[in-house]
Amino acid sequence: MLELQQVTKRFGERTIIEGASLVCGHGVTGLIAPNGAGKTTLIKMLATLQTPSEGRILLDGEDIYGLGEAYRAHVGYLPQQVGVYPSYTPRRFLRYVAALQRVPRRVADPRIGELLDLVGLAEVADTRMRTFSGGMIQRVGIAQALIADPDILLFDEPTAGLDPRERARFRSVIHGLAATRTVILSTHIVSDIETIAGQIVLIRDGQVKAYQHASELTAPLVGRILEVPLDAPELPGELRLGEREGTAGPVRRIALPQAIAAGELPAGAVASAPTLEDAFLVLYRDAHVDGVDASGPRRGAPWRNWRGFR
Amino acid sequence: MREDRIPRNGAKGSVAARGRAAGRRDRLTNVPCKDGGMVVRAVEAQRGVLTGGVTDTPGTWDTDDALAAACRSAADAQMPPLDAAVRERMIREAVAEGLGQLELPEARLREALRTLTPVTLFAGVGDAVACAVAGAAAVFACIALALSSASTASVVPVAAFMGAPVLYGLLLSLTMWKDARGSLAAWRRTCRVTVYEVGALRMLAFGVVSLAASVPATGALWLLAAGAVPLAWLFAVACAGLCVFAALALASLLAADGRGSVAQMGAYAAPVVLWTVVGAVLLHDAHGAAFVMRVPAVVFVVIALSAVGCYLVELRTFVWRGCGGTRPAAADV
Numbered sequence: 001m002l003e004l005q006q007v008t009k010r011f012g013e014r015t016i017i018e019g020a021s022l023v024c025g026h027g028v029t030g031l032i033a034p035n036g037a038g039k040t041t042l043i044k045m046l047a048t049l050q051t052p053s054e055g056r057i058l059l060d061g062e063d064i065y066g067l068g069e070a071y072r073a074h075v076g077y078l079p080q081q082v083g084v085y086p087s088y089t090p091r092r093f094l095r096y097v098a099a100l101q102r103v104p105r106r107v108a109d110p111r112i113g114e115l116l117d118l119v120g121l122a123e124v125a126d127t128r129m130r131t132f133s134g135g136m137i138q139r140v141g142i143a144q145a146l147i148a149d150p151d152i153l154l155f156d157e158p159t160a161g162l163d164p165r166e167r168a169r170f171r172s173v174i175h176g177l178a179a180t181r182t183v184i185l186s187t188h189i190v191s192d193i194e195t196i197a198g199q200i201v202l203i204r205d206g207q208v209k210a211y212q213h214a215s216e217l218t219a220p221l222v223g224r225i226l227e228v229p230l231d232a233p234e235l236p237g238e239l240r241l242g243e244r245e246g247t248a249g250p251v252r253r254i255a256l257p258q259a260i261a262a263g264e265l266p267a268g269a270v271a272s273a274p275t276l277e278d279a280f281l282v283l284y285r286d287a288h289v290d291g292v293d294a295s296g297p298r299r300g301a302p303w304r305n306w307r308g309f310r
Numbered sequence: 311m312r313e314d315r316i317p318r319n320g321a322k323g324s325v326a327a328r329g330r331a332a333g334r335r336d337r338l339t340n341v342p343c344k345d346g347g348m349v350v351r352a353v354e355a356q357r358g359v360l361t362g363g364v365t366d367t368p369g370t371w372d373t374d375d376a377l378a379a380a381c382r383s384a385a386d387a388q389m390p391p392l393d394a395a396v397r398e399r400m401i402r403e404a405v406a407e408g409l410g411q412l413e414l415p416e417a418r419l420r421e422a423l424r425t426l427t428p429v430t431l432f433a434g435v436g437d438a439v440a441c442a443v444a445g446a447a448a449v450f451a452c453i454a455l456a457l458s459s460a461s462t463a464s465v466v467p468v469a470a471f472m473g474a475p476v477l478y479g480l481l482l483s484l485t486m487w488k489d490a491r492g493s494l495a496a497w498r499r500t501c502r503v504t505v506y507e508v509g510a511l512r513m514l515a516f517g518v519v520s521l522a523a524s525v526p527a528t529g530a531l532w533l534l535a536a537g538a539v540p541l542a543w544l545f546a547v548a549c550a551g552l553c554v555f556a557a558l559a560l561a562s563l564l565a566a567d568g569r570g571s572v573a574q575m576g577a578y579a580a581p582v583v584l585w586t587v588v589g590a591v592l593l594h595d596a597h598g599a600a601f602v603m604r605v606p607a608v609v610f611v612v613i614a615l616s617a618v619g620c621y622l623v624e625l626r627t628f629v630w631r632g633c634g635g636t637r638p639a640a641a642d643v
Contacts, residue, residue: 084493
């Protein structure tokens, strides 16, 4: 079990993570926040690439920085930017990784075959990676993180560059692995973790908060999410979450400060079940999220005390 | 399987096989005894010797001595009579394994050497090695050209001393630069075989190769000097230069380790700059060159051996840096 105890990370005067306390057991912990919020910093601290300014990170009660190789033996890490040697083939590269992870050759060779099959690269196992797309390189990175059969998997934005089919496959693989492993997955793509994460961790303004299920985030939004015609008048306190093409024309998805009864819906408005993405956009309404400015027309009291961040 | 708690330096700790001995999973197991106690075995795979101690009935031990005593009494009761020295060694090793002492750098290097093939050891830096070799050859050619048209008797020893580390310096600096710029630099720090171990093995390989290359290079310089100086003396001078530079370069790396990129660039540059300045002074100062000529070979041999001793101590420290918990505040990646 991984545990963070009052972990703080500062770079000079800037505090990235402050007083984070978190417990990660078996299963998937989804770490979600906008770009620049500190997800990668947190993952790097768990991977011992960065040291906390304050606090401790423990594995089964032992400080991970004191354990050294004994900790690294349990960790598989996929960095945000996957590096490979372009002149290498996937098979050769994974053999190299296996050697660095002290996996015996007799164990590594069959495992490499299984992993390449798992990530869908079996057919190009002996093709030089200089011809690979970004998504293929990412899949090689996923395979290298699994080569030593680690107990702890740290994935930093693992689905970047993957197409929808590959992302769905990745989610299935991770969900299967997480039954007996601790998987910590950082992403700013909500759908990556919506269906597989048991614990969801949000980072905002350096504060780290864990939710044991997505419903803890979506429940307060029940009755507050509407889809209204795009050209409909703006409702008081509405927060625009996005636009889409509805069956009867373009609509905008909005969140209201208060729940609204079914009989009191404005004309043309349709109530919608809140999603994790809605909760994310509401929580980070002041941040520029994935190209969408989620700040509402009025920032004030109706939102300030919303559950989770005060 | 019950888990005993054995204190380390007064603090509570565990001896679960999954714990800090994970790096030696094949050498430490906890298995239950018929009587419900625990057997802690430290297996020395290399020598095929089964060592270890046997605990008595489940309990806790407040001190290392108490654990050792428990092991002794249980060993006496259950294991065949052993030579006293062997038994004490077995108990020490069992206690050390249980308390999770870090492996010595020498052991880590030996294990890394077994794990890594030459291809793996130099993965990603093949082009840097090739450039270094080409660069060293070019430098040597320039030196030879310069000496062939100069009064060489006093200059050749200085050239041998200053030129011997060129190949080593280029190999070290270009491969480290390539590694630092590579896209795998950060990820490699999460591997079980540390970047320090890989770096140390590379440095040893570079040293051996440079020493071997210095033989024909020194011979060529001796020919250029038309045999004005003894070949063995000239070789001693070259060895001393190589060993001193290697020790200096590694000391510089250790000083810069864990600091920012500017400090690390300075670490790469400092030995080269210092060496260049010293060489320039010796070459331009006739007294300096003459002084070098008067130093007997045995002095250079002593210098070389001392430098090798320093180098090995530094190398040990370098590898130790990568061991659990002993690194200084490393520069975050």
